[in-house]
Amino acid sequence: MVHAGGRPVPSLINDNFERLDKVANSSGRYFWKCKHCGNLDNSPGAKIQGRDNSLPNHIIRHCKDAAPELRRKARTFIMNKTGDDGGQVISPAASSSSGGVIKKRKKISTLDGYVDYPLSDEQAKLANIKLLRFIIHANIPFRVGDDEYFREFIDVIRPSYKVPSRYVLSHHLLDGEAV
Numbered sequence: 001m002v003h004a005g006g007r008p009v010p011s012l013i014n015d016n017f018e019r020l021d022k023v024a025n026s027s028g029r030y031f032w033k034c035k036h037c038g039n040l041d042n043s044p045g046a047k048i049q050g051r052d053n054s055l056p057n058h059i060i061r062h063c064k065d066a067a068p069e070l071r072r073k074a075r076t077f078i079m080n081k082t083g084d085d086g087g088q089v090i091s092p093a094a095s096s097s098s099g100g101v102i103k104k105r106k107k108i109s110t111l112d113g114y115v116d117y118p119l120s121d122e123q124a125k126l127a128n129i130k131l132l133r134f135i136i137h138a139n140i141p142f143r144v145g146d147d148e149y150f151r152e153f154i155d156v157i158r159p160s161y162k163v164p165s166r167y168v169l170s171h172h173l174l175d176g177e178a179v
């Protein structure tokens, strides 16, 4: 594995770029050549200074020979870096050109990573009570608890919350709420 500045080089970089000479300053950066398009005439991939996301950005935006799958990998690569350091990595240019994808995936990873902690018993009880109040207040039949589309909705926003069945809603919860 090639090392630059003591840090291991990620495989996305190692597999797709060849390291050239060092940048002539104290940055510790290198120039890189794209293994896909670097030998073509006037290629933007012939010599790229390795800084920020210039290498994955080359694959995403400038490389003539990168396969769609590789572009996806490069987006994921930038996204994962973004998760590590609070969003400082994606340049405005990068997020505007492929922003839809990045934003969408970022949201999904946020849900998976942070929002959907399993509910504690207390929280599940509270959620059930809130649901029951909503159902009563909005005059929704108890069978909504068994409704496939309602369950799909809950699965999307918080998969770990289990919607109580009609039976549980109308018997146990209603009794509990009355008390």
Ligand SMILES: [Zn+2]
Pocket: 034, 035, 036, 037, 038, 045, 058, 059, 062, 063, 064, 065, 066
């Ligand atoms: Zn290239």
